[in-house]
Amino acid sequence: MIMFILRRLLQMVPAVIGITLIIFVLLRVSGDPVTLMLPEDAPQSQIDTLRQSLGLDRPLPEQYVIFLGNLVRGDFGRSIRYGNQPVLSIVAERLPATLQLSAAAMAVALIISLSAGIVAALHRGRWPDHVATVFSVLGEAMPNFWLGIMLILVFSVQLQVLPVSGQGSLRNLLLPAVTLGAGLAAVLTRLMRSSLIEVLGQDYIRTARAKGLHPRFVLFKHAIRNALLAYLTVVGLQVASLMAGSVVTEQVFAWPGIGLLAIQAIHSRDMAILQAIVIISSLIVMVTNLIVDVLYAVIDPRIQYS
Amino acid sequence: MKVLGRRLSVPVIVGSAGLVIFMLIAALAPWLAPHGPAEAFLLDRLSPPAWFGGDSSYALGTDHLGRDMLSRLLYGSRIALAVGFAGVLIAAVIGIVLGLVSGYFGGIVDTAIMRLVDTLISIPNVLLYLTVLGVFGPSFGILITVIGLVNWTTFARVVRAEVLSIKRREYVEASHASGQRTHLVLLRHILPNIGGPIIVVATLNLATVVILEASLSFLGLGVQPPTVTWGRMLADGRNYVATAWWLATFPGVFITMLCLSLILVGDWLRDALDPRLSGQ
Numbered sequence: 001m002i003m004f005i006l007r008r009l010l011q012m013v014p015a016v017i018g019i020t021l022i023i024f025v026l027l028r029v030s031g032d033p034v035t036l037m038l039p040e041d042a043p044q045s046q047i048d049t050l051r052q053s054l055g056l057d058r059p060l061p062e063q064y065v066i067f068l069g070n071l072v073r074g075d076f077g078r079s080i081r082y083g084n085q086p087v088l089s090i091v092a093e094r095l096p097a098t099l100q101l102s103a104a105a106m107a108v109a110l111i112i113s114l115s116a117g118i119v120a121a122l123h124r125g126r127w128p129d130h131v132a133t134v135f136s137v138l139g140e141a142m143p144n145f146w147l148g149i150m151l152i153l154v155f156s157v158q159l160q161v162l163p164v165s166g167q168g169s170l171r172n173l174l175l176p177a178v179t180l181g182a183g184l185a186a187v188l189t190r191l192m193r194s195s196l197i198e199v200l201g202q203d204y205i206r207t208a209r210a211k212g213l214h215p216r217f218v219l220f221k222h223a224i225r226n227a228l229l230a231y232l233t234v235v236g237l238q239v240a241s242l243m244a245g246s247v248v249t250e251q252v253f254a255w256p257g258i259g260l261l262a263i264q265a266i267h268s269r270d271m272a273i274l275q276a277i278v279i280i281s282s283l284i285v286m287v288t289n290l291i292v293d294v295l296y297a298v299i300d301p302r303i304q305y306s
Numbered sequence: 307m308k309v310l311g312r313r314l315s316v317p318v319i320v321g322s323a324g325l326v327i328f329m330l331i332a333a334l335a336p337w338l339a340p341h342g343p344a345e346a347f348l349l350d351r352l353s354p355p356a357w358f359g360g361d362s363s364y365a366l367g368t369d370h371l372g373r374d375m376l377s378r379l380l381y382g383s384r385i386a387l388a389v390g391f392a393g394v395l396i397a398a399v400i401g402i403v404l405g406l407v408s409g410y411f412g413g414i415v416d417t418a419i420m421r422l423v424d425t426l427i428s429i430p431n432v433l434l435y436l437t438v439l440g441v442f443g444p445s446f447g448i449l450i451t452v453i454g455l456v457n458w459t460t461f462a463r464v465v466r467a468e469v470l471s472i473k474r475r476e477y478v479e480a481s482h483a484s485g486q487r488t489h490l491v492l493l494r495h496i497l498p499n500i501g502g503p504i505i506v507v508a509t510l511n512l513a514t515v516v517i518l519e520a521s522l523s524f525l526g527l528g529v530q531p532p533t534v535t536w537g538r539m540l541a542d543g544r545n546y547v548a549t550a551w552w553l554a555t556f557p558g559v560f561i562t563m564l565c566l567s568l569i570l571v572g573d574w575l576r577d578a579l580d581p582r583l584s585g586q
Contacts, residue, residue, distance in 0.1 A: 014421055014425075015421070015424055015425045015428055018421070018422065018425035019425055019428065019429055022425075022429075022434075023437065026437055026438060026441055027437075027441065029441060137566065137569060137570070137573075138562070138566070140513075140565075140569055141513065141562050141563075141565035141566035141568075141569055142558070142561075142562045142565075143517045143520050143521060143524075143540075143558065143561050143562070143565075145521060145524055145540065146520075146540060146554070146557075146558030146561065146562070147558075149540065149543070149544055149547055149554045149558070150554075150555070150558065152547055153547050153551055153554070153555070157547060157548050157551075237427075240427060240428060240429070240430050240431070241430070241431070243430035243433075244430035244431050244432035244433065245432070247430070247432045247433065247436070247525070248432065248521050248524060248525065251524070251525060252544065262433060262436055263436070263525055263526075265440075266436055266437075266439075266440035266527070267526075269440070271440075271441075274433075274436070274437055274440065275437075277433060278429060278430075278433045278434065278437055281429075281430050281433060282428045282429045282430070285428045285429075285430065286428050289428075
């Protein structure tokens with residue numbers, strides 16, 4: 001198992017290099033960072049000095065290696081807007097809010113999709129199934145930020161039971177979490193339904209029933225456990241879209257996470273912050289996928305990692 | 307009635323009808339719209355929909371600048387469909403070429419392309435779009451290019467898988483044996499036989515891109531005003547949610563209906579063209 005985790009960590013290296021390379025090239029193409037840091041009428045000598053001190057006069061491949069070296073040491077550069085603070089500390093300050101929102105959204109999606117998917121599969125072709133299908137298709141078709149605005153309209157403006165924005169309590173978290181989790185819940189409900197239906201048609205389920213096991217025992221011990229395998233793969237793959245969706249959700253609810261920070265950084269052209277956010281959130285996605293792979297072994301004892 | 311050997315169901319009929327209606331709206335917007343999309347009647351600002359006690363000349367009300375909501379919604383379908391089709395087309399071309407090469411030649415080329423796919427799907431896509439649009443500035447051309455450059459991974463993976471299963475078939479080996487050049491084998495014998503999955507992926511991807519375009523416009527990084535986009539209308543409506551509910555409600559209804567049509571058609575096509583993909 002440890003060997004497997006180590007090997008998977010090694011496999012992440014090319015992807016990390018790929019991501020940093022994409023970001024590095026994009027931001028070098030965007031123009032000379034020095035012109036953003038100095039006043040427009042700065043003398044050429046001052047520009048040259050700053051370029052030299054930042055290493056921007058060296059060849060691009062060398063700059064990339066220095067950039068990578070800095071990243072490894074946790075140095076993501078300094079913000080040009082936030083009083084020259086280290087970027088990493090600015091992002092680290094905002095990260096918990098995004099992680100809290102994403103985790104809550106994932107919880108919403110898991111609770112809805114597991115219960116709705118199982119109920120739909122057990123009542124295949126009857127009304128609970130149709131209701132679940134209609135809601136999951138609608139959930140996929142609906143842009144999550146619109147759902148967020150509609151939830152604000154109903155629960156904050158009309159009924160006045162939940163706050164429009166703010167962070168801290170569970171009441172603040174509820175609307176953003178439902179907004180971000182709804183789309184994922186829709187995808188996962190469909191998946192849980194179809195994979196459970198497939199498993200319920202297998203021979204070993206019939207055998208288990210035939211030998212007189214309690215139906216509930218068959219469902220939980222034999223059917224759902226096997227249906228969860230396909231489900232879990234997709235949960236892992238959807239973490240990236242959850243991180244992406246949180247950017248828009250944070251904008252709707254003024255949620256102070258890294259998504260909102262990224263949008264502010266674009267408008268103020270604070271590229272160092274943007275680059276740190278892209279790299280850190282991609283790392284989060286990769287690590288989550290690794291965790292999902294390890295979880296497989298817990299659910300499916302046939303899988304051996306050697 | 308049967309099409310492609312599969313019976314038409316109610317959802318697919320509704321979806322196709324919806325799709326046709328949206329295309330007609332986009333094509334005929336200047337003739338259908340009662341007012342110009344940028345025409346501002348400042349005295350009629352924030353007028354509610356006609357059936358909600360508003361002025362009868364604005365069926366769905368007006369926005370904060372007194373522009374007719376219905377006219378703007380009709381015009382907004384143009385950008386949604388244009389970005390959708392153009393973005394998916396670019397993504398499909400890139401994905402099909404790389405998928406064919408990857409699946410057919412295998413080896414180090416295959417490994418390199420699949421590593422690139424792994425890398426791209428690890429980056430939360432909205433952040434990548436934000437970075438590119440922040441660097442180059444938002445415009446229609448940049449928008450569809452970056453959507454194409456980021457969104458091809460699904461096409462590449464599906465095409466690669468299809469090619470792997472098809473390249474050992476007798477007719478492919480026969481065309482090799484008869485001296486056919488490799489690129490002709492790929493274009494004449496392999497590509498036409500994987501058309502089904504490609505159409506399915508393209509239709510479902512179109513819904514994703516429509517939502518993506520709306521999200522980017524909502525964040526202020528889509529096609530810029532005075533061009534009307536549903537996402538920008540929603541962003542404006544967000545600020546008036548407490549006083550004028552129709553501003554944010556209707557653009558979302560339009561986006562949802564367009565995506566719903568695409569998903570209903572895409573799901574049916576998937577079941578009809580490629581039963582293996584459906585998983586049901």
